[in-house]
Each structure stands twice: as C-alpha cells, then as structure tokens.
Amino acid sequence: MSNENMTIHLKVWRQKGPETKGFFEDHTMDDVNPHMSFLEMLDLLNEQLMEQRKEPIEFDHDCREGICGSCNLVINGMAHGPELRTAACQLHMRKFSDGDTITIEPWRARAFPMIKDLVVDRSAFDRIMAAGGYVSVKTGNAPDANAIPIPKHEADLAMDYATCIGCGACVASCPNSSASLFTGAKISQLAHLPQGAPERKKRAVAMVNQMEKEGFGDCSNFQECEAACPVGISITAIAEMRKEYMKAVLS
Amino acid sequence: MEVPKNYKPFKWDSHIPPGPLKEKWSSHKNNIKLVNPNNKRKHNVIVVGTGLAGASAAASLAELGYNVKAFCIQDSARRAHSIAAQGGINAAKNYQNDGDSVWRLFYDTIKGGDYRAREANVYRLAEVSNNIIDQCVAQGVPFAREYGGTLANRSFGGAQLSRTFYARGQTGQQLLLGAYSSLSQAIQSGKVQMYAREEMMDLVVIDGKAKGIITRNLVNGKIKRHAADAVLLCTGGYGNVYYLSTNAKNSNVTAAWRCHKRGALFANPNFTQIHPTCIPVSGEYQSKLTLMSESLRNDGRVWVPKAKGDKRHPNEIPEEERDYYLERIYPSFGNLVPRDVASRNAKNVCDEGRGVGESGLAVYLDFRDAIKRDGQSTIAEKYGNLFEMYEKITGENPYEVPMRIFPAVHYTMGGLWVDYNLMSNVPGLFVLGEANFSDHGANRLGASALMQGLADGYFVIPYTLGNYIAGDNPEKVDESHEAFDKAEKEVVDEVNKLLNVKGEKTILAYHRELGKIMWDKVGMARDEAGLKEAISQISALRKEYWENVFVPGESATYNKYLEYAFRVADFLELGELMARDALERRESCGGHFREESQTPEGEAKRDDENYAKVFAWEYTGPEKPQELHVEDLVFENVKLTQRSYK
Incomplete structure (x- = not known):
C-alpha cells in the first residue's frame, strides 16, 4: 500500500435548499493521504474552501465509526460508496487510486426531502418507528431478565436485525426508494423475541402503513438494499415483514 | 507538595439521605414528596439530549404523565453518541454464581473511581443496576445469551467477576435503541414533543430557578424560547475539548x-478518562479516534518488545523477547486492570522507547493465544465487528497481526455538580448521565457509563423530579418574561458576533491547537509548570479566536460550521478551567496523574487528607477566574486504601 499523496477529482452535489436547483461542482485535491477517511478528505476540502472564503460543503456525520447512521453519501453512484458493508465514514481513501474522479451525491428519495448540499431530512424513519417499533413496557414493571429464556439462535437472529443503524442506504439504493429493509429489520427483530409477541400484529400493520404514508415505494426484490446496507441486514427481513403483515391482516 | 489552602465551608447541600448506606435510597423514596397523577400533566419538563440518560428520562417522565419536550442536535434521537458504546453494561445480577452482589459492584466502582465519588450515589447506582437489565430485556434488547437461553456475561477491567451484559460489540447501540423505542412510543402518544436538530443555546433562570431554555434550530437558524417547570440536561461529556477523542x-x-455561566457549579472538570485501547493516530488529517472495546482485554494480551527500538514485525518477535507488561506488573488483574492504570502503563513503555508502529506511540494487543486456545470462530463471534472495524481503519487483519493500540480521550468523569437528587445548585436544573460529575470519581470503570445513564433516566429522576415539583410547586412562567428576552438577545448577538469576525483562521485550526495544548499539558500526566503554561496559552488562544476566526455562511440556513464555532468558543473557556482544576488538585488520583505525586513504583499517589473532596467551580463573570468551592467526601463504609491491582 502506497503512502504517497494522491490527486483526486471530485464532482460534488451542491444545492442551496429544497427550492433551488442543484448542480455538480468540480474540485481537484492534490494532497489526499491514502490513510485518510473519506470524510476527512471532505473536511480537508472544506478547510481549503474556507481558506478561499468559499462556502463549505454541508454533509451529515457524527460518530465516524459506522454506528450512528448519520453519514449518507452516494459515492460513485453507490450508497456509502464502493466498499461492501462499510458506511461512508469508515471508507478510506486507500480504496481509491491516484487520479480517480469521484462523484458525491445526497440520498435521493421523495420521502427524504433535501435540506442543503448533501444533507437530507430522514425524519420519516422516526415516524415509522413511532408507529409501532417498540414493546409497550412501562419503566419499572419488568420481570427478572432471566424469567423468559430465549434460545440463543433466536436471540442471535433478533440481534442480526437489530444492528440496523437507520442510515437510509436501503432507500437510497432502491430503484423504488422503498424503506422495506429498514422497516422489516425492526419488525423481524421483535418478531423473534417473546417480548414482541403481544403487539406483533398491530406493529406489523402500523409500521407498514406508516412506511407507505411517508411516500416510500414498494419492494420489488431488486435486492440493492442488502448490497448497500453497511451492517449487512439480510433481505430475509423483508420476507419476514411480508409474512408478519399477511398474518396480521388475514387473521 | 505545597499544603493546600483552607477552604471555606461548602455552601450547598448534597442532600444525602440519613441512615445506613444500604437503606438510604429506599428510605429516601419513601420520604420524597409525590405529585398527584392529575397534576403531573400540568407540568412541563424539558429534556436536552436523547442519549441513554435523556431518552430514558423523557420516556419515563412521559409515562408518569408529565408534558415533555425533548431536544437533540442530531437529525434523529437515535443518533445520540451513547449509540457508539461497545462493550457492555454492568449489573450485580450474580447470574454467574461468582459471588457478585450490590455491595461488590458498589465497592469496585468506588474503588475504581479512586475514592473520589460519593458513597451514597455510587451505592444507589449499584442498587438499581439490576432493574436496568430487566427493563432493557423487556423492551426487546437482544443481549447475548447462552445456549440454555439465559443471559451471558463477560468481564471488564477493575473487577474480578463476570458482571457485564453485552450485545456483541454494540451494547450502547442496542440499549439506546431500546430507550429510543420507548421515547418513540411516548412521541406517538403525544406526551413527548420531539425537537431534532435543535440546539440548546442558553438556560433561562428566573428568581434563581431554571425556567426554560433558548434553542437554535440547526436547519433554519431560528431562535426559539421554551418555558418549563424543570430542565434536565442530558448532554453527555466534553472529551472533544482535546480535539481528538x-x-x-x-x-x-x-x-x-451555558448552564455553568448561569450559575451551575462545574465539578472536577479535569477528571478525564483516557481509554487504553484505541486505534493510534495516523496523521495530522485525523478527525477522530476510534475505540477498540475494553472487552478485547478479556482475550487480547497487551505487550511491547523487551528491547528498545525493536522494529521487527510483531509475528517475528519470539515469546521470550516480548514484555506482557500488564501481566508482569499486575499479576492478579493482568490485562484487566482499570483504564487509567492501563493507559498510564502504555504511556510509560512508549516513553521508554519501546512503543511500536511508525510513530512509536502504540502497544500491541495480541489475540494469537486466544485464537490458538478457542479457535478463530469463537473469537470472531465475540469480537467480529470490532475486528472488522479495526481492519477498515488500519488496513490490517487483527486475526493475523496483533492490533496496535494507544490511549485516547474517551469520557469525562467531571461535569455539572449535582446533589443526591441529581439537581444542580440551580433549583430546577437537573443533570443526568455523563453530563454530571456524580458517580465515577476520578476514573470510570468499563461498562459503568451505560449503567449510570440508564440508572439516572429510568430509576432516579422519575422519583427525584417529583420531589422538586411537589415541594417547590413552581410558578408558571411565560415565554414573554423579560429573562427570555434577555437570554434570546444574547444568543442572537453572539451569532452575529461570530459571523462578523471574518478573520483569517478556520475554526478547526483553533480547535486542533487547543487540543494539542490539552493533550500535552492536561493529558495523561500533568505537572505544575505545564498546567500554568496551558492556562496562559489557552487564554491567549481564546482571545485570538474572537479576533481572527473565520465562520462561513449565514445564520438562517443549515450551517454546520456556525454550530461548530459556538462549540469551540465554549471549549476554549472550559479548557482553561480544566487546567486550573488540575493545578489546584495537588495529588494524583485515577485519571488525574500529577507527576509530583506518585508512589515509588510510579502509581498514582492520593492525598486523602487534603483532597478527598469534590472541586466545584462557580462562574463569576466573563474573563474572570472561577471561584473554587470544595465539598468534603465522607467515607463511612469503605476504607480508603492505596488502590492495588497487583
């Protein structure tokens, strides 16, 4: 692996706000260290822009460890970029080559309205969760944690679904802008746990209905979401969601 | 060292309930005042921050009937930084039959904190720890389980028991999503009004009581007023004062x-946790450091070459030429010594010239023996996501090459001063989780932060807030009160002032400079000369900041650098206070290591006679030094001994 600085050409989406027209802006950086993270490269670009008294590029980010789900960049047409199972914040410049041209765009979906540049509004996800992504348990009246044994494989499966970071890459990568992987992951997590059982039917119907109400598209099995998901949520989540929904509406 | 001055009696009351330690919390709960369920809905409560403490508090208070307004700076409550906690959460369940008890968890925690926390607070924390696990399981948090279906545990530093509950290396995420799910339900029911991307800019104090906040919307820049009967600050820690953390x-x-500037005491600001196992800094461009969970020290062995400057590939260094220094120096705790001890020893071996990697500022964390013993798949099951994360960042495969790790700023034990009820000295202002100073003394044990955040939010504040509201029967205030006018105007003026400096240097350049001063002089080892230099350097840097910083854009749009400019401005004030606090505490304790105060073996040497105290600083005005107040710590149940992990 080379330690030499690279030259990188960028085409970055700029848009002042939801009402104005966006465009690609070109930048060339000739001092990109291959060990930088992708977002550190953008930090550096912003520093250079501000030194020239230009407006920096807005993008969401926070933990930079791939867990908070804030970062949301479409890099070279792929949600979170070319590295599998990696959020944009954990992508490093060593995955690119000297002289590469990289395009950076925001998540594009009707249910994720534009705010500015690469920042969009993902509050639709919170409303899907509020529709039913919980177990109604009041603080203080829980039984002993070991009172209900849960088979390890069921607990592990629930955990696989629970790792969703809510970033929205599934929506951004889907030709239909469907939020099925996100919604399905929560429904599936709670469907595999006895604690989720009492509200199982109500939850599936409420969350699916809210997802539709927010303007996300339907799933037609493109499977792009699974490929883009930075934590590897399986599309079995969507199959489970459909099963849960059908069972709920038919019973 | 010089004998400390005689401090005046502490003006405030910590409200520790009377009676034996084990009965304090239950008797307090029996004695505190209650608010009638019908009256709760007449009271508005503001919760700032939606991490473990904030989300659990907001949800629990809403369930009780209060009207809650919750605020977070992220685009969703689920993204608060608690989400990044990896390793686990402690509880005294004794599911492993290894002799655990509330007393042992209490004792380990107060000892781990090097006897600089209040006995009563820590005991309560241990006492409610078991309820937290029950609550989280009931919410559907998928903790790791054994084949028989019961919950699994692992060990963490500073304890000789397995009492840590975990969900792979993503325990914080799962606990936060549990709390967020309860919060979401409360939002749906209408009892919580959620304000995302809304930052608290000031506290409004009327007749000495906290009565509301001023916020700035981070999308459109609008300044808003929010009145309430109580304000709960659940805003986390301030490790970013070091820039890299x-x-x-x-x-x-x-x-x-901002609460401190409105009268809230800031307690033990210098108490910072420098976590021993982080991925080392790789270059100047670095924007943050990544933790590798302490749980890795269950199976990873920490070592450096015996010889100075040994540049061989780690796999080529034979066993007899390796120094497993933690196992050598601390045979009974070995690699599981508390964080402060592990960090200091890493620094020591690097100072001796035995550090590894390009910079020489790293030690190895090696899984070779564990993989040989348990097989790669067992290790992958326990730590797979951490190994993946390590490889993404460094490009090296830790199954084949030992990890390189180095200490990094991780957590701040200091914070706003609170009494036993978690109320600051400003009535009506409560402080929960990492934002307060109360439970971890001078060093926090691993897996105790999640415990404290949820203890405060689920099991303490629902009781103690009622006590304040019932006892105080707060008068309603209107958002048109002149105190709101004044606070709002100050925020608007500050926005304009920052935007109008139009200087030459970027905000990040100042932050990086501040971070370097803090790390070099208020970091892992501190001495009088360095601390004095830090104070004058930070003060000069702050002055320069307000004359020469460049803040781009305008106020009425999404402008992340404007947010950042405020935060760095406040860090530039806080950093100086941290240095002053470290200077005044002329002893070593926990994470605070004064070069002048060490045992012959180089361990932290406490001075209990003079410093078994909380240092609480009062703001006295712009560019004036804070006034120091000192609360005595009374130990009636544990014997203060030199901490030994040998």
Missing part, C-alpha cells in the same frame, strides 16, 4: 457550559 464529532460542552 473517541467522542462523536458533534459531542460538545455548550449546553452544560
């Missing part, structure tokens, strides 16, 4: 600092 980029001290 394991904190999320947006973690900051602003809300807490």
